[in-house]
Amino acid sequence: MTPNPPDPIADYLHRLARRVRGRVGGERLLDEIGDHLDDTRAELVAQGLGPHEAAAAAVTRLGAAGAVARALPATHHRMIGASKQVGLALAAIGAAGLLAVASAGGAPWVALLQVTGGFVGVTLLEWLRRSGAPSSPAGRTATIVFVGLAAVTAVAAVTLGAAGQSQLWPAAVWTATAFAGVAAYQAIRAPWSRYAGQSPAFDHGG
Numbered sequence: 240m241t242p243n244p245p246d247p248i249a250d251y252l253h254r255l256a257r258r259v260r261g262r263v264g265g266e267r268l269l270d271e272i273g274d275h276l277d278d279t280r281a282e283l284v285a286q287g288l289g290p291h292e293a294a295a296a297a298v299t300r301l302g303a304a305g306a307v308a309r310a311l312p313a314t315h316h317r318m319i320g321a322s323k324q325v326g327l328a329l330a331a332i333g334a335a336g337l338l339a340v341a342s343a344g345g346a347p348w349v350a351l352l353q354v355t356g357g358f359v360g361v362t363l364l365e366w367l368r369r370s371g372a373p374s375s376p377a378g379r380t381a382t383i384v385f386v387g388l389a390a391v392t393a394v395a396a397v398t399l400g401a402a403g404q405s406q407l408w409p410a411a412v413w414t415a416t417a418f419a420g421v422a423a424y425q426a427i428r429a430p431w432s433r434y435a436g437q438s439p440a441f442d443h444g445g
């Protein structure tokens with residue numbers, strides 16, 4: 240017995256749902272697009288097409304899922320991306336605190352504050368992951384932000400060292416190092432994120 244072919248409309252809505260997850264108006268858009276496709280299929284069936292052919296034609300008429308998804312406002316998506324960058328920055332500060340403790344340099348209370356901030360950052364990132372927030376690809380802006388943070392903390396480290404602040408200097412050095420590491424990660428990850436977003440293997444047909 241030949242298995243039934245997949246429903247083009249269900250497949251299209253599944254691909255669209257992946258693209259609009261976490262976006263403002265995403266659920267409403269899915270409902271409206273689903274109703275529109277069902278209506279178009281019914282009209283085409285009434286004109287003599289079979290159900291599967293009518294569904295495929297309805298999807299073709301509507302256009303690629305990516306183009307439809309881009310019509311949604313990206314404000315919420317940007318807020319999620321900014322929240323992830325804040326969480327990543329706090330996690331980097333926490334890592335710097337752990338490195339300062341491991342190197343036995345600096346004031347313990349400063350390292351404790353850094354580790355506490357890192358815990359908050361990791362908690363934020365985990366909460367975003369568990370809430371199903373869409374992944375935010377690395378970009379030039381994120382890289383520039385962390386390069387800037389690394390530069391500012393490096394200047395602070397030099398200033399503190401010149402001022403003889405031996406308790407604060409290690410924390411600034413390790414924080415600058417952590418920010419530079421995140422910036423390098425973002426810069427390396429960005430080309431791969433763009434490639435993955437354009438690869439047909441990630442979104443068949445739209």
